[in-house]
Amino acid sequence: MAKNYNTLTQIQHDLQSGAITVKELVTQYLHNIKQYAHLKAFNEVFEQEAIQKAEELDERIVTGTTGRLAGMVIAIKDNICYKGHQVTASSKILENFTSIFSSTVVERLLAEDAIIIGRCNCDEFAMGGANENSYFGPVKNMADESRVPGGSSGGSAVAVQAGMCHAAIGTDTGGSIRQPASFCGVVGLKPTYGRVSRHGIIAYASSFDQPGPITQSVEDAALLLEIMAGADDYDSTASREPVAAYSNLQPSSGKKKIAYLQEVLDSEGLDAEVKATLLKTIEDLKADGHTVEPVSFEYLDYVVPTYYILTMAEASSNLARYDGVHYGYRSPNAVDLVTTYKRSRSEGFGTEVKRRIMLGTFVLSAGYYDAYYAKAQKVRRLIKERTDEILKEFDFILTPTAPEPAFKIGRQDIDPIVTYLEDIFTVQASLAGIPAISLPMENNSAGLPLGLQLTTKAFNEAELLNFATYFVGLRKS
Numbered sequence: 001m002a003k004n005y006n007t008l009t010q011i012q013h014d015l016q017s018g019a020i021t022v023k024e025l026v027t028q029y030l031h032n033i034k035q036y037a038h039l040k041a042f043n044e045v046f047e048q049e050a051i052q053k054a055e056e057l058d059e060r061i062v063t064g065t066t067g068r069l070a071g072m073v074i075a076i077k078d079n080i081c082y083k084g085h086q087v088t089a090s091s092k093i094l095e096n097f098t099s100i101f102s103s104t105v106v107e108r109l110l111a112e113d114a115i116i117i118g119r120c121n122c123d124e125f126a127m128g129g130a131n132e133n134s135y136f137g138p139v140k141n142m143a144d145e146s147r148v149p150g151g152s153s154g155g156s157a158v159a160v161q162a163g164m165c166h167a168a169i170g171t172d173t174g175g176s177i178r179q180p181a182s183f184c185g186v187v188g189l190k191p192t193y194g195r196v197s198r199h200g201i202i203a204y205a206s207s208f209d210q211p212g213p214i215t216q217s218v219e220d221a222a223l224l225l226e227i228m229a230g231a232d233d234y235d236s237t238a239s240r241e242p243v244a245a246y247s248n249l250q251p252s253s254g255k256k257k258i259a260y261l262q263e264v265l266d267s268e269g270l271d272a273e274v275k276a277t278l279l280k281t282i283e284d285l286k287a288d289g290h291t292v293e294p295v296s297f298e299y300l301d302y303v304v305p306t307y308y309i310l311t312m313a314e315a316s317s318n319l320a321r322y323d324g325v326h327y328g329y330r331s332p333n334a335v336d337l338v339t340t341y342k343r344s345r346s347e348g349f350g351t352e353v354k355r356r357i358m359l360g361t362f363v364l365s366a367g368y369y370d371a372y373y374a375k376a377q378k379v380r381r382l383i384k385e386r387t388d389e390i391l392k393e394f395d396f397i398l399t400p401t402a403p404e405p406a407f408k409i410g411r412q413d414i415d416p417i418v419t420y421l422e423d424i425f426t427v428q429a430s431l432a433g434i435p436a437i438s439l440p441m442e443n444n445s446a447g448l449p450l451g452l453q454l455t456t457k458a459f460n461e462a463e464l465l466n467f468a469t470y471f472v473g474l475r476k477s
């Protein structure tokens with residue numbers, strides 16, 4: 001299979017005509033996984049299982065009894081539970097832990113005959129923006145192996161970038177799908193909070209976490225969303241809002257009103273080529289007859305601190321369950337209950353996770369709760385209200401996904417705050433609970449991918465995906 005398939009439609013066309021088989025597809029992905037093993041995109045490859053499922057599917061294709069995702073070979077981020085398979089969140093504390101049930105996301109994908117080829121490396125407990133916080137080592141960007149792939153779903157993005165699978169499922173708390181997608185030149189969609197069930201996703205910050213697709217095309221992102229979305233008895237925050245036929249894309253859906261944020265254009269850390277891409281896109285959109293206007297978003301400087309106070313607080317609570325008693329790593333140096341807790345957690349968690357648990361505990365502690373946690377909740381409300389106000393007047397907000405392209409591996413050792421600030425454009429949608437998509441634009445002069453982000457109102461994914469289909473074509477036309 002020399003061919004590089006951009007969409008599942010193309011794959012299914014060739015499966016139907018007999019030009020390829022699912023087994024050949026899987027074999028090709030497995031070949032690529034071996035060829036690019038040094039990028040460390042996978043924590044585990046389900047090789048034999050994938051081949052066996054491919055053989056089964058090939059038989060059913062002949063009888064016409066396959067589901068909508070037949071031929072879709074996907075990778076899942078290693079914080080998504082899949083019954084009978086290990087799930088580690090790239091942490092020592094969960095090393096060798098096996099899921100006893102599948103996440104709703106996995107169940108829905110399997111029910112439509114997707115093949116899951118493996119679980120992908122990520123930042124430990126999804127905490128990071130460079131995939132350097134993994135217990136299993138950093139992931140490398142295929143576009144430049146001295147650079148990070150972004151994070152926390154870095155392995156998932158690289159797996160798609162390097163053709164190790166057709167698509168991947170990541171999770172996004174404050175940009176973990178979108179930022180690696182932009183660093184790796186692929187499409188990354190964070191749905192509305194509650195659009196996709198979180199049941200069976202290892203929790204980081206429960207009022208933010210959302211699973212979503214990482215793909216080569218908007219078309220596949222739409223299809224995967226349609227299959228994963230919807231109410232779920234196992235997650236009371238999964239919305240009952242009807243699931244639209246996202247995959248029924250209507251690319252020419254008229255002229256739109258698009259806002260760009262003046263503070264983003266003026267922000268200090270914005271890379272010159274990223275800025276140029278944004279400005280050129282604004283001109284292209286105007287030339288096509290869309291209304292594109294600057295608006296003021298006066299809270300830009302507050303989004304990162306607000307996001308980190310709230311997510312660290314939630315993380316400190318969520319990660320309390322890893323105590324060396326119930327499951328996961330237990331320190332061999334423990335001698336009693338207290339040392340079991342202390343040593344298992346000290347030895348089992350990595351530096352960044354411990355930093356966040358401690359800061360999260362601090363902002364929730366008596367005497368500091370009002371000054372930090374309660375205040376951050378109020379600021380979240382202000383950010384959400386202002387964002388909703390902009391989106392009442394405009395269809396979309398357009399920003400770069402990240403202030404700069406993929407940076408060098410090792411930089412975050414110098415200062416974690418630098419990595420936190422990378423989230424400045426992605427966390428607005430996370431705080432507001434609204435959908436956002438990162439779309440690949442042209443590479444910069446050093447050959448590094450750049451992405452732009454479109455954000456829209458809650459549960460407006462259909463319009464977002466329709467427009468995204470047109471948007472990715474802007475550079476090609």
Ligand SMILES: NC(=O)C[C@H](N)C(=O)O
Nearest residue numbers: 127128129173174175176
């Ligand atoms: N999890 C995410 O969405 C990534 C974000 N940089 C964080 O560390 O919280």
